[in-house]
Amino acid sequence: MKGAILFDSTKCIGCEACVAACKEKNNLPAMIDPKLTAYTWTVVEQRNTAFIRRLCMHCESPTCASVCPVEAFRKEPSGPVIYDASRCIGCRYCIMACPFDVPKYQWDRAVPIVQKCDMCADRIKAGQQPACAAVCPTGATIFGDRDEMIQEARARLEAAPKAYVPKIYGLEEVGGTSVLMLSSIPFASLGIRPDLPLTPLPALTWKALSKVPDIVGVGGALLYGIWWITNRRIRVQEALAQEAAKKG
Numbered sequence: 001m002k003g004a005i006l007f008d009s010t011k012c013i014g015c016e017a018c019v020a021a022c023k024e025k026n027n028l029p030a031m032i033d034p035k036l037t038a039y040t041w042t043v044v045e046q047r048n049t050a051f052i053r054r055l056c057m058h059c060e061s062p063t064c065a066s067v068c069p070v071e072a073f074r075k076e077p078s079g080p081v082i083y084d085a086s087r088c089i090g091c092r093y094c095i096m097a098c099p100f101d102v103p104k105y106q107w108d109r110a111v112p113i114v115q116k117c118d119m120c121a122d123r124i125k126a127g128q129q130p131a132c133a134a135v136c137p138t139g140a141t142i143f144g145d146r147d148e149m150i151q152e153a154r155a156r157l158e159a160a161p162k163a164y165v166p167k168i169y170g171l172e173e174v175g176g177t178s179v180l181m182l183s184s185i186p187f188a189s190l191g192i193r194p195d196l197p198l199t200p201l202p203a204l205t206w207k208a209l210s211k212v213p214d215i216v217g218v219g220g221a222l223l224y225g226i227w228w229i230t231n232r233r234i235r236v237q238e239a240l241a242q243e244a245a246k247k248g
Helices: 017-025 063-067 093-097 121-125 131-135 146-159 202-209 219-247
Strands: 003-008 043-047 050-054 073-075 081-083 141-145 179-182
Touching (some): 017 043, 017 131, 063 093, 131 141, 141 146
Parallel strands (some): 003 179
Antiparallel strands (some): 073 081
16 A cells, blocks of 8 residues: 545644654654744644644655665655665755755764654554544544545545635655645645655756766776764764664
8 A cells, every 4th residue: 555644724723733753753852933943843834824844755756765876765555755864975965856855964973863744654564553643633634545634635625615725735845745635725834845846856966966966987086985974873863862772
């Protein structure tokens, strides 16, 4: 099953149960930030008369994965786009390339890594819903097979056409996403980008890759780069081990 989240803004009451569940599940600080940060992976914003969730959109063809020079990001067959901190070299090209401005960097850490929603990939693997969907009291956030979520979204549009903008956001944007959205007001009014193409974004990939320093032909710099990457990975592994020990 390729899973997907369907968020229906018309059902959201802004209770932030999804935010709290995400914090608890991922052992993140309890303080809720107004915007996405390395320590807040989803937020609920009120725009005009509606609420909107911010989280990783889990693109079908993720630009973060295509731009990453060390394959720290990958799209799982089950839907989530996940991040392997042990591979990350800290280049932050993913941050520059993401069309939804999702990945965030731990600027306050000695050994920083990128952080974002992983759609509770471990829970999905175990046959469970993402934490946010499991706790939503109104059904504003639900989870299931992507095709079934698309069918459900279309059924809602057909059943109450006057209650919705006639569009499923994420169905086609940037090649499609595993987070789909419905709204009663234009998505632009919710702060959702209406200008994205309906195909994947290789242009953003090349834009980010063009920032890679041209060191291929410089032996000394290349050797230094190899040393730096290896050293960073060791430090990241040590930091992750320390975090795991604290949580254990």
